[in-house]
Amino acid sequence: MKKLICCIFVFVVTVKMTWAQQEPLIPKPDFGVNANEGQSELIITNIAYRLTILVTINGARAAHLWPGEIAKIVVNNGIVTVEAQVYDYNKHRGWYPDGAASSLVINADSQSIRIQVNKDRKERAYVILSTTTSLGTQNQQ
Secondary structure, eight states, X not given: OHHHHHHHHHHHHHHHHHHHTOOOSSOOXXXXXXXXXXXXXXXXXXXXXXXXXXXXXXXXXXXXXXXTOEEEEEEESEEEEEEEEEEEEETTTEEEEOSOOEEEEEEESSEEEEEEEEEOTTSOEEEEEEEEEEHHXXXXX
């Protein structure tokens, strides 16, 4: 029994170390950046347990989120398409998309928009609009 527990422990540690060595697809966005006049901020949270998510904004890669991570992305006001897709890692293939992407179209108008990325039963990502707050209201508090 001790050998089995020891083997499981070594396996888990090895998997964690391998996972930790993987570089994200893109660098992390700067969370300290603030929206200026004519801009909105998207605060995106990956609440999908065990899944890494690639977020694209209007077709451009914006964030690669590990489980539980949050990214803040400043966008210009107007129609914005937020797309999320599960990405997996294989040491032979590197990062690759694993399933269909989910998208959400929003109208950004000087707002702080909170978006959550979760998964369905088939481990596919989907995007949820959580809350929207006017940046003018947020700055007055």
